[in-house]
Amino acid sequence: MNDRDLTIAAYVDGELDADARARFEAELARDPSLADEVATQRRLRERLAAAYDPVLAEPVPLNLRMAAEAANDRPVRRFGLPHWGAVAASLVAGVLVGRMAVPPQQGPLVADGGALAARGELVQALDQRLAAESGPIRVGLSFQASDGRYCRTFQSAPDRLAGLACRGDEGWRVRTVTAWSPAASDYRTAGADIPPEVLAGVDAIIAGDPLDAAAERAARARGWRGR
Secondary structure, eight states, X not given: OOHHHHHHHHHXXXXXXXXXXXXXXXXXXXXXXXXXXXXXXXXXXXXXXXXHHHHHTSOOOHHHHHHHHHHXXXXXXXXXXXXXXXXXXXXXXXXXXXXXXXXXXXXXXXXETTEEEEOTHHHXXXXXXXXXXXXXXXXXXXXXXXXSOEEEEEEETTTTEEEEEEEETTEEXXXXXXXXXXXXXXXXXXXXXXXXXXXXXXXXXXXXXXXXXXXXXXXXXXXXXXX
C-alpha cells in the first residue's frame, strides 16, 4: 500500500491523531477524488463487518491460543520485523490481520468453520502457480512451516489483497490477510511488495529457508502435501 492508501485507511479506522486528522480533512475538502476513495473504503468496511463479524465473535480454539502465546515467547527471525508483528500474524485463521478491503461474498475467501478458506482462482493459483510465473494472482514465497505443512504468500491484484495460506487436508487455509495495492514497478518481480503483516506471518511459522525453484516444483508435484 502507498502512503495515500495508508492514510485513508487510518482515517476511516479513526487512527489519526487530531493534527493529522485536521490536515487530512482539509485535503479531503479540496480533493473530490480523495473523498470518493474514503467513501469507498467506508462501504467496504461495512460490507466486511457484516460478513465476518460472526466469525470474529467465535471463541478462539485452545490450540490456536496456545500457538499465539508460544509465538509471543519466540525471538523474531529472518525478516528483522518487530516482535509484535510476529505475534499479531500468528493469530488464528479467521481473525483478519490488517485491513481487508474486498466484499467477501464475491472475493477469494470464504468463512469455513471459524477459519478463512481460499476458493476459486486463489486456490488455483496456490495449487499451480510458481513464484516466477506472472498472473493477476502472484505467489511470492513458498516454504514449509514448523508443523510440516507447505505455506505460500499471495498477492491478488483484482482483489487488492495479500496474504499467507497453508495447505492441509482440508485445503488452503488463510492465516494472514491484509489490504494491498500493487506497485506497478515492483509487481513484475515475484515476492516483491509483500506487506509487513504477511512477512510477520511467515516469520512466525517458517522452518528453514523459503523453497528455491526446484524445491517449489517438487512440492507442487506432490500436491503441496507436507509430512
